[in-house]
Amino acid sequence: MDYPMRRDDPFHPPPDYARLRAELPVSRVRLRTGQRVWFVTRQADAKVVLGDPAFSSVPSAPGYPAIRPLPEGPPPPGVFLAMDPPEHTRFRRMLTGEFTVKRMAALRPVIDEVIADCLAELTAVDGPVDLVEVFARPVPSLVICELLGVPRSDREFFNERSQVQLDRAASASAVAQAVEELRVYLDGLVRSKTADPGDDLLSRLVVQRLRTGELTHEELVGIARLLLVAGHETTANMIGLSVLTLLAQRSRWEELCADPGLVPGAVEELLRFSSVVQQGVARAVVAEISVGGQRMRPGEGVLVALASADRDERVFADPDTLDLRRPAGRHIAFGFGVHQCLGQMLARAELVAALTALTRSVPGLRLAIDPADVEFRPDMAVYGISALPVTITARVGE
Ligand code: HEM
Numbered sequence: 417m418d419y420p421m422r423r424d425d426p427f428h429p430p431p432d433y434a435r436l437r438a439e440l441p442v443s444r445v446r447l448r449t450g451q452r453v454w455f456v457t458r459q460a461d462a463k464v465v466l467g468d469p470a471f472s473s474v475p476s477a478p479g480y481p482a483i484r485p486l487p488e489g490p491p492p493p494g495v496f497l498a499m500d501p502p503e504h505t506r507f508r509r510m511l512t513g514e515f516t517v518k519r520m521a522a523l524r525p526v527i528d529e530v531i532a533d534c535l536a537e538l539t540a541v542d543g544p545v546d547l548v549e550v551f552a553r554p555v556p557s558l559v560i561c562e563l564l565g566v567p568r569s570d571r572e573f574f575n576e577r578s579q580v581q582l583d584r585a586a587s588a589s590a591v592a593q594a595v596e597e598l599r600v601y602l603d604g605l606v607r608s609k610t611a612d613p614g615d616d617l618l619s620r621l622v623v624q625r626l627r628t629g630e631l632t633h634e635e636l637v638g639i640a641r642l643l644l645v646a647g648h649e650t651t652a653n654m655i656g657l658s659v660l661t662l663l664a665q666r667s668r669w670e671e672l673c674a675d676p677g678l679v680p681g682a683v684e685e686l687l688r689f690s691s692v693v694q695q696g697v698a699r700a701v702v703a704e705i706s707v708g709g710q711r712m713r714p715g716e717g718v719l720v721a722l723a724s725a726d727r728d729e730r731v732f733a734d735p736d737t738l739d740l741r742r743p744a745g746r747h748i749a750f751g752f753g754v755h756q757c758l759g760q761m762l763a764r765a766e767l768v769a770a771l772t773a774l775t776r777s778v779p780g781l782r783l784a785i786d787p788a789d790v791e792f793r794p795d796m797a798v799y800g801i802s803a804l805p806v807t808i809t810a811r812v813g814e
Pocket of ligand 1: 496
């Protein structure tokens with residue numbers, strides 16, 4: 417079977433996933449590059465792959481799935497998503513303190529302010545307005561810029577470059593250029609923080625880790641790049657897709673507007689339902705192991721279909737139904753194991769704040785086009801929508 421597989425309904429993963437879960441939960445697929453890799457569709461098996469040291473996240477490891485041609489050589493310094501323990505652990509430990517409940521609570525006013533600004537822009541327009549452009553993209557971009565201490569005036573620069581990097585259809589030269597431009601910019605940013613630290617994540621890492629010799633300048637630049645890329649596109653697409661999913665099933669939107677207390681649970685269900693990291697998650701086998709009855713050997717590649725694991729009928733009853741009241745917390749949209757999303761609490765805080773603000777302030781929000789005309793992103797690593805024209809009727813207070 418060829419990978420990626422086609423969706424026939426943009427709100428649901430490819431139908432092949434359900435068939436494979438039932439008939440051949442650990443199967444083989446052929447990538448566009450011709451490589452054959454294991455394909456894991458049930459949640460229990462997905463957790464084995466993501467949780468066991470028999471699997472490596474290093475793209476240069478033999479057999480690592482090349483969904484598109486892989487960059488040669490080792491990953492850039494500091495990009496710990498592409499490292500294994502113990503190297504990965506060293507970086508992850510330095511960062512966990514920046515994503516604690518306490519830090520997220522401190523960021524809450526920033527998130528609320530960013531959302532209020534974007535909401536004001538959304539409601540300022542009379543007639544159809546693109547919610548992706550004025551709300552879903554800028555919210556996470558501004559929040560991550562605040563977190564890192566990136567000047568707001570540079571946010572457009574990041575929007576464009578991080579999108580190119582995740583575009584499976586982008587040419588290798590376009591990706592390489594975007595990567596290089598971001599690296600050069602962040603290099604300058606880290607230099608300015610080193611000369612004059614402020615009160616932000618990069619400055620704290622400068623004072624606590626760079627000056628003590630635990631981190632090099634290049635590693636800090638890599639960390640900054642990873643956080644920007646990982647935190648922006650994922651959250652932007654989750655916001656856009658969540659609003660679309662709710663508006664396309666209007667009774668669900670109205671359910672949330674009527675009871676804002678449902679929002680945190682609804683966010684978990686939307687994370688499960690959309691499971692936006694649609695390509696990958698990739699690993700290379702480094703020690704022999706059995707998964708779902710299949711023997712995997714070193715040098716083989718594995719793809720874990722998170723979107724399939726999050727529709728696994730062994731874990732979720734009636735998985736293809738969006739049920740805002742179900743306990744959806746067992747989804748693995750943020751991954752599992754040592755690489756489980758570092759920014760998940762931040763992402764949740766942004767999603768809850770965004771949906772709370774929208775349902776409270778603009779309950780009359782409507783799609784300005786037919787749901788069938790919405791442009792989805794089937795070829796991107798992160799699923800979502802490119803634009804969402806909406807109209808705002810019946811604003812609160814009018
Ligand atoms: C890792 C999803 C938001 C930072 C991951 C992984 C997934 C994921 C599936 C695991 C990848 C793997 O195992 O190879 C998401 C989704 C998000 C989101 C669905 C939004 C809805 C964020 C945010 C940040 C962030 C807001 C930071 C500001 C990271 C980092 C990693 C990661 C640094 C690598 C962790 C490691 O390797 O230890 N994310 N993410 N993510 N995410 Fe997120």
